[in-house]
Amino acid sequence: xxxxxxxxxxxxxxxxxxxxxxxxxxxxxxxxxxxxxxxxxxxxxxxxxxxxxxxxxxxxxxxxxxxxxxxxxxxxxxxxxx
Numbered sequence: 001x002x003x004x005x006x007x008x009x010x011x012x013x014x015x016x017x018x019x020x021x022x023x024x025x026x027x028x029x030x031x032x033x034x035x036x037x038x039x040x041x042x043x044x045x046x047x048x049x050x051x052x053x054x055x056x057x058x059x060x061x062x063x064x065x066x067x068x069x070x071x072x073x074x075x076x077x078x079x080x081x082x
Contacts (some may be wrong), residue, residue: 010053019072020056021049022025023063039079048072 009029012018018041022028026049032040035078055061 010045022071023068
C-alpha cells in the first residue's frame with residue numbers, strides 16, 4: 001500500500017519502493033514501527049516523487065543495482081534494530 005499522508009509527506013509499506021526511492025535520491029523522514037507486523041516508510045513529498053512512484057509500479061524506474069541492494073540492507077538493519 002502506498003499513500004500520500006498529506007501535502008508534505010508520502011508514506012508506503014513497500015520495502016522495494018522505499019529502496020528504489022532512496023537510490024534515486026528522495027529523502028526518507030522516518031520509519032514508523034508502531035505496528036509489529038509492518039513498517040511504514042515516510043518520505044518528504046518532493047517534486048518528482050509521484051512520477052517516480054508511478055514509474056516504479058509500471059516497471060519504468062531504473063536504479064543502480066549495488067546502491068539499491070545497499071539501501072535495502074540498511075533499511076532491514078533499521079527495521080530489525082531496537
